[in-house]
Amino acid sequence: MTSENLELRKVGLKITLPRVKIFKLLETMSLQNEHVSAEDVYHHLLKRGESIGLPTVYRVLAQFESAGLVVRRHLFKGRSVFELASDDHHDHIVCLDSSEIIEFRDHIIERRQQEIAQQHNVELVDHTLVLYVRKSN
Amino acid sequence: MTSENLELRKVGLKITLPRVKIFKLLETMSLQNEHVSAEDVYHHLLKRGESIGLPTVYRVLAQFESAGLVVRRHLFKGRSVFELASDDHHDHIVCLDSSEIIEFRDHIIERRQQEIAQQHNVELVDHTLVLYVRKSN
DNA sequence: TTACGTGCAAATCTTTTGCAAAGCA
DNA sequence: TGCTTTGCAAAAGATTTGCACGTAA
Numbered sequence: 001m002t003s004e005n006l007e008l009r010k011v012g013l014k015i016t017l018p019r020v021k022i023f024k025l026l027e028t029m030s031l032q033n034e035h036v037s038a039e040d041v042y043h044h045l046l047k048r049g050e051s052i053g054l055p056t057v058y059r060v061l062a063q064f065e066s067a068g069l070v071v072r073r074h075l076f077k078g079r080s081v082f083e084l085a086s087d088d089h090h091d092h093i094v095c096l097d098s099s100e101i102i103e104f105r106d107h108i109i110e111r112r113q114q115e116i117a118q119q120h121n122v123e124l125v126d127h128t129l130v131l132y133v134r135k136s137n
Numbered sequence: 138m139t140s141e142n143l144e145l146r147k148v149g150l151k152i153t154l155p156r157v158k159i160f161k162l163l164e165t166m167s168l169q170n171e172h173v174s175a176e177d178v179y180h181h182l183l184k185r186g187e188s189i190g191l192p193t194v195y196r197v198l199a200q201f202e203s204a205g206l207v208v209r210r211h212l213f214k215g216r217s218v219f220e221l222a223s224d225d226h227h228d229h230i231v232c233l234d235s236s237e238i239i240e241f242r243d244h245i246i247e248r249r250q251q252e253i254a255q256q257h258n259v260e261l262v263d264h265t266l267v268l269y270v271r272k273s274n
Numbered sequence: 275t276t277a278c279g280t281g282c283a284a285a286t287c288t289t290t291t292g293c294a295a296a297g298c299a
Numbered sequence: 300t301g302c303t304t305t306g307c308a309a310a311a312g313a314t315t316t317g318c319a320c321g322t323a324a
Binding site: 275276277278279280281282283284285286287288289290291292293294295296297298299 | 300301302303304305306307308309310311312313314315316317318319320321322323324
Binding site: 072074075076077078080093095096102104106108109112113116117120121122123124125126127128129130131132133134135 | 209211212213214215217230232233239241243245246249250253254257258259260261262263264265266267268269270271272
């Protein structure tokens with residue numbers, strides 16, 4: 001049993017070809033810190049000769065999100081991007097000039113977020129921190 | 138000359154009825170910490186008997202954004218919400234149960250973001266910090 | 275007057291849904 | 300086999316665009 005299959009089984013999803021293809025692609029992309037939209041996933045798979053339908057990509061990504069395998073982010077207007085979930089929380093710097101995305105980790109901010117949630121008497125489930133920047137001259 | 142007109146003139150936008158209506162509405166909404174979508178603006182205006190077209194709302198909001206009068210946020214999937222720009226930076230807590238939005242301000246996080254931008258040698262233009270929470274039991 | 279702005283309808287883009295056929299356990 | 304998943308086509312939701320008419324300066 002491959003690692004993808006284990007992950008899928010763990011969250012109660014039946015092992016199907018589309019799910020495995022998409023999970024593997026996300027693994028590759030996440031290793032490279034790439035953030036992909038549903039359309040991106042679809043085109044990557046088509047380009048390598050895989051056969052898949054766009055609605056299936058949307059459905060599978062939504063299932064992965066519900067299962068906690070994947071995190072959906074609203075970094076841009078009009079479309080969601082996805083990355084494999086990981087214990088290693090990180091945030092994003094988005095360059096307004098190049099649309100390049102840089103990931104960063106910061107303990108001070110992470111800790112402070114927890115404190116703020118506590119102050120408001122709510123349970124912190126997730127967070128999005130995006131710094132929109134331009135390259136300094 | 139009313140204050141709305143001054144603001145519009147300041148950023149080089151001609152004073153027109155739709156722009157004034159939308160600006161006033163945003164002023165009211167922002168005072169109440171409401172975050173409105175283009176559709177929301179459209180329906181609020183229709184409800185109070187104003188005549189306006191939805192494409193105009195989208196166009197005016199985009200113009201206001203370019204002019205720096207309003208900030209566009211991607212708090213949810215699939216649609217943008219807008220609020221009047223202000224010097225007083227704040228961030229958002231979004232309740233996943235009720236979709237309620239709470240604003241908060243935190244100097245520690247603000248300062249830390251500046252430091253992170255400096256470390257990456259980029260100029261911080263804007264940021265979005267959203268804490269997604271559930272009500273603690 | 276004259277360039278700019280608006281409204282309507284239609285187009286576009288992203289995402290979702292209905293349903294018949296195919297696939298996994 | 301039986302229930303789940305997929306693929307296609309079509310629908311839906313958000314946003315944008317083309318164009319003729321209206322309006323601020």
